Amino acid sequence: MAEQRETGPVLMTADWVVGHENGTHVLLPNGEVVFDDGAIVFVGHEYPGEVARRIDCGRALIGPGFIDLDALSDLDTTVLGLDNQPAWKKGRVWPESYMDAGPREMYSAEDLRWQKRYAFSRLIRNGITTALPIASLFYREWGETWDEFQGAAEAARELGLRVYLGPAYRSGNTFVTAQGEIDFFFDEERGLKGLADAIRFCETFEGQAGGLVRTMLAPDRIETCTETLLLRSAAAVRDLDVPIRLHCCQSAFEYQSVLRLHGKGPPEWLRDIGFLSSRAILPHLNYLSGLNGIGHRAPDLQILADGGASLAHCPLVMARGGTSLTSFARYHDAGLTIGMGTDTHPPDMILNMQIGLMTARIAERDPQAVNAADFYNAATLGGARALGRSDLGRLKTGARADLTVIGLDDPAMGQIIDPIQTILLNGSGRDVRTVVIDGRIVMHDGVMPGIDHDAMRVGAQARFDGMVAQYPDRTFGHPPVEKIFQTTFPLKGPRT
Known part of the structure; x- marks a missing residue:
């Protein structure tokens, strides 16, 4: 450990210390x-007791x-889709020919x-001390496996990371037909087997590692x-009392697909089948009726708030794709619990707070619509509330000792009148110096025991290159790699 x-x-x-009172x-x-x-x-000033160690x-x-x-x-592939569009032509959706041949794993078990x-x-x-992992199933045979989650x-x-783990499962996926249209393939039996494996995983691993x-x-x-x-x-959530995360309302395509398949928008459908609860965490929620001009069958935002669900707000990855929440302020005012997610590389929570603050103000055209505290709260207290953990996300007596130390001494940080506002102006995940999780110093001055950052970078690139080489047979029309992913400017000379 x-x-x-x-x-x-x-x-x-x-x-500066962020304490917690009242x-x-x-x-x-x-x-x-x-x-x-x-x-x-x-937490305070002039601790009266004896200590074994002092760290200034x-x-x-x-x-x-x-x-x-x-x-x-997993290895993020956002770089492959940053400029190479549309997604269905650039291998981001399986072609029908690949589906007919039978999907396969793009990584070895050891790689996973x-x-x-x-x-x-x-x-x-x-500086992330509690994480709910997410990975793309596009590169998988179907769902995630017991072995990789072990x-x-x-x-x-x-x-020493605090995690909530569970292998992702699904009933179906999208694919591109030979005519270039997006369609769905479903295998409900396979999805139910994935759920059974996930339940068994929960029963086996809950509470491990102290x-x-x-x-x-x-x-997924x-x-x-499927319904x-x-x-x-x-039902399993009620039996196991664990969180459940479901990506929801993240695109117009998804919203319209659910409406076509089930006759209701996503929030209304989830409410009517009894899915919504205080254990439900829904990433993105960018497209809601009445806020995005997508349908007006039900007041989506109020349905979600009344159902007790939480939003996992991921501003960076959404902004890269050209979307954002219509209004963080209105989601907050409706009573929806808002936590934060990163969902992309880098997993920089500070950058996500910065992008979230900017896009929220742009949405309202009002700098007073939200403030730095709203996003710092979401990255700490909001996430804890979504998990039902009053012992996380705050520094107060009795809470778990999960701390992040952010340096303010780099000249690039600029001047300070309030450290939170300064960090949301000029900070970065690179400014995180030391991390404590559950009373263990898991990183000190940027050093993690047993981690060679350079070796990891080399290993990640090698595995990424091997995955990219497999793209042609998973891309509509099966063009060569250099046609799928074109460089920003023409290449002159050989690649090395």
Whole structure:
């Protein structure tokens, strides 16, 4: 496992500490945090007790660890689709010919395990202390496997990351017909088997690694799930009392597909089959009736808020695709619980807060619509609320000792009147210095025990190159790789 817990109380101090009082974060100049045996025992000034170790973080902010409700756990392929469009012509949707030949895994079992360890180290490097992993099923034979998630549990234990794990499953997927049209293929029996495996995983792994490993259910995307699969998933959530995450309302195509398949928009359908609850976490929610001009059959936002579901807001990946929440402010005012997700590389929660703040203000054309506190709260308290964890997302006596230290000493950070506002102006995940999870110092001054960042970079590129080489038979018309992914400017000379 990552470094064992310190023996005796540890006192950390910095120019700024984010404490928590009366249900809200507070800023403590020259504050102190003391943790012992995995829990916070003091936040404030002039701790009166004896300590075993003192760590002065200097010109920095000590705050609660970030909670990532949609944390990348594979090799990100956003770079392949940044400019190479449309997606269905560039291998982002399976062609019918590939479906007929039978889908296959694009990575070896060893590669899949390696990816989890690689991705988890990137999360810690960016100050994320609690993560709900997400990966693309496009590169898989169908769903995620027991073996890779056993590997994920082992990686989390080794690195000391707090995780909620569960292999993703689905009933169907989209494909491109020979005529260039998007259609659906469903195999409900396969989806139900995936659910059965996921339930067994929850029963086996819940609470492992001293409670760092928790479990969840992860049906993939709403349009690829049948009603039976979601009904049985919701029943399993009630039996197991675990979170369930379902990507929902993230595109006009998805919304219209659900409307066509089920006669209702996604929120209305989820409500009517009894899927919505306080355990439901729904990434994205960019397209809702009445807010995006997509249908007016039901007040989607109020349905979701009344149903108790939480939003996993992923501003960066959505903005890269040209979309954003119509109004963070209106979602918040409706009473919807809002947490944050990264869902792409880099898993930089600070960058996501920055993009979220900007796009929210653009949506309202009003700089007063939202503020830095709204997004810092979402990345900490909102994620904790979505998980039903009052012991996470805050630094107060009795909470788990999950801390992130963000350096403020780089000249690029600029001037400080309030450290949160400065970080949301000029900060980056690269400014994270030290991370403590459950009382273990899992990263100190950017160093993680047993992690060679350069070797990981080389390993990731080699596996990525091997995956890209397989694209032609998974792309409509089967063009060569260089036709699928064209460079920004013409190449002159050989590639090395």
